[in-house]
Amino acid sequence: MQFRQQALAKLQSPEELDLPVRLARPQGWLALGVTVVVMAAASVWAVTGSVASTVGAQAILTHGQGSYLLQSPVAGQVTAVLAEQGQRLPAGAPVLKVRTDRGDTVVRTVAAGRVTALGATIGQIVQTGADVASVEKIAHASDPLYATVYVPAENAAAIPAHAAVDLTVSSVPEQRYGVLRGHVKSVDRAAQSPQSIAAFLGDSQLGEQFTRKGRPVAVLVTLDRSASTKSGYRWSSAEGPPYRLDSMTLASGSVKLADQRPVDWLLP
Numbered sequence: 376m377q378f379r380q381q382a383l384a385k386l387q388s389p390e391e392l393d394l395p396v397r398l399a400r401p402q403g404w405l406a407l408g409v410t411v412v413v414m415a416a417a418s419v420w421a422v423t424g425s426v427a428s429t430v431g432a433q434a435i436l437t438h439g440q441g442s443y444l445l446q447s448p449v450a451g452q453v454t455a456v457l458a459e460q461g462q463r464l465p466a467g468a469p470v471l472k473v474r475t476d477r478g479d480t481v482v483r484t485v486a487a488g489r490v491t492a493l494g495a496t497i498g499q500i501v502q503t504g505a506d507v508a509s510v511e512k513i514a515h516a517s518d519p520l521y522a523t524v525y526v527p528a529e530n531a532a533a534i535p536a537h538a539a540v541d542l543t544v545s546s547v548p549e550q551r552y553g554v555l556r557g558h559v560k561s562v563d564r565a566a567q568s569p570q571s572i573a574a575f576l577g578d579s580q581l582g583e584q585f586t587r588k589g590r591p592v593a594v595l596v597t598l599d600r601s602a603s604t605k606s607g608y609r610w611s612s613a614e615g616p617p618y619r620l621d622s623m624t625l626a627s628g629s630v631k632l633a634d635q636r637p638v639d640w641l642l643p
Contacts, residue, residue: 431628435576436544437523446506447482457469463488487512491623528589535559
């Protein structure tokens with residue numbers, strides 16, 4: 376009862392009515408001001424700023440025209456291997472000799488190039504259409520290398536023209552020599568099948584490897600040239616590796632995508 380009476384008395388005769396009402400402490404106003412400034416800065420950045428992103432994918436160094444699989448036009452037994460792996464041959468050069476019921480048939484190159492793999496040995500029985508060699512299309516030793524990066528199809532539309540590309544080459548220690556520099560030359564908008572990749576690279580195993588996570592899009596990359604490096608190409612290090620690069624060397628590529636405004640993430 377005593378506390379109740381004191382409360383009623385307080386209501387009947389309130390004190391300090393002439394004092395000003397304090398709506399907020401100075402510390403509160405400071406915190407509010409900081410919050411407003413931060414939100415305003417974030418809003419401006421969301422509209423005018425940009426965020427850079429990249430997509431990583433498997434890649435391979437090749438000459439621009441790719442490779443082809445040389446197939447036997449007849450069925451029979453291989454009696455002679457007339458070419459060596461790594462040898463550069465003109466169009467129509469003999470590669471194998473196959474003995475059939477009607478006599479010997481010479482299997483010849485379709486186009487000039489370098490033999491990257493031989494799939495037949497002396498004494499082997501081959502069927503019509505069997506893959507007997509892989510030939511990279513290259514006319515001259517000085518022909519430049521390119522990189523083909525097999526990017527996931529969902530990222531293809533976000534790759535701008537001449538986008539920067541960094542390539543980690545499997546035969547080059549990255550910690551010592553850095554990454555190989557390049558720029559996008561073209562983006563093939565059609566998704567690649569294992570068969571189309573195998574036909575371009577002349578290797579069915581690579582066709583399966585590059586499509587293991589789905590059908591990718593082929594991005595052709597021009598390698599930046601440099602007269603001051605042994606390889607002839609520009610690297611993130613000053614000199615790069617002290618040797619030349621070989622075609623059909625595997626790599627991993629990091630392709631710079633088009634910059635995005637943060638506000639675009641909030642818009643449907």
